[in-house]
Amino acid sequence: MYDWAEFRHFRYLLAILEEQGVRAAAEILHTAQPNLSVQARQFQENASVRLFRRTRNGRIRPTEAGIAFMALARFLLETRDEIIDALIAIEHGDIGPARFGCSPFVDPDLFRSLCSMHKALLPSSSVRPTHGDTAQLAEEVANGAIDAALVTLPLIHPDLHIEEVCQDRLVVCLRKDHDLAAKARLQPRDLEHNLTVLYHPHRHPDAHAKLSEQLSEVGIEIEEYSRASHPSELQMLVKEGHGFTLIREGTRCDLVSEWFRR
Numbered sequence: 001m002y003d004w005a006e007f008r009h010f011r012y013l014l015a016i017l018e019e020q021g022v023r024a025a026a027e028i029l030h031t032a033q034p035n036l037s038v039q040a041r042q043f044q045e046n047a048s049v050r051l052f053r054r055t056r057n058g059r060i061r062p063t064e065a066g067i068a069f070m071a072l073a074r075f076l077l078e079t080r081d082e083i084i085d086a087l088i089a090i091e092h093g094d095i096g097p098a099r100f101g102c103s104p105f106v107d108p109d110l111f112r113s114l115c116s117m118h119k120a121l122l123p124s125s126s127v128r129p130t131h132g133d134t135a136q137l138a139e140e141v142a143n144g145a146i147d148a149a150l151v152t153l154p155l156i157h158p159d160l161h162i163e164e165v166c167q168d169r170l171v172v173c174l175r176k177d178h179d180l181a182a183k184a185r186l187q188p189r190d191l192e193h194n195l196t197v198l199y200h201p202h203r204h205p206d207a208h209a210k211l212s213e214q215l216s217e218v219g220i221e222i223e224e225y226s227r228a229s230h231p232s233e234l235q236m237l238v239k240e241g242h243g244f245t246l247i248r249e250g251t252r253c254d255l256v257s258e259w260f261r262r
Contacts, residue, residue: 007076013043051066097128098125099130100118102151111129134152154210189219195243195244198227211246
């Protein structure tokens with residue numbers, strides 16, 4: 001559909017937008033200014049977009065589409081380089097086992113899809129899954145012990161590239177025989193004094209702090225509560241009557257499904 005668009009167009013236009021001028025971009029790219037102007041014009045005409053405007057002093061300012069183009073062009077060019085590096089590594093036999101991590105609240109189907117996708121791309125490369133807390137996995141990625149990890153946010157780490165891949169809602173998990181289980185929709189006041197089973201704060205301190213802040217905003221203050229180190233433990237504590245908890249929407253409750261209503 002867009003066979004006229006080539007990598008050079010993205011590289012040329014990205015340089016023009018970053019350098020805020022065709023002349024400066026041409027010098028960096030070691031190409032003639034007229035050639036660069038023609039390439040930029042043809043791309044915008046073919047795509048029917050306007051990526052920049054000239055100010056009175058001749059400088060270039062990106063349009064809204066131009067700002068988006070800069071981020072997308074960088075991603076495209078980085079992906080191109082990563083693909084070529086990967087192909088070279090495969091050709092040279094430098095691809096070893098893939099080491100992927102997964103934290104407890106990540107959708108297990110998503111993690112299995114990641115492992116399956118890697119296996120489909122590189123059938124000869126085995127996958128070594130690792131499970132652990134978000135902070136632990138982040139450090140293992142940073143020090144090279146594992147290659148990548150799917151974790152629950154928030155996470156800030158100066159040495160890592162963190163990309164949000166999906167968003168899941170938290171839902172209330174309670175015993176099916178509880179009076180509130182008959183309600184079609186729970187209100188924040190229903191959780192007061194009932195939300196007493198939580199994931200251990202030391203397992204993901206930033207997530208615990210964020211959750212406490214969000215609960216406080218709707219008038220729910222958590223004081224005493226039971227602590228669990230895994231989603232299955234949260235469900236078991238609820239089953240045993242220790243209160244309500246919050247779980248990821250779509251979490252399987254196979255072991256205790258007869259006791260729960262999300």
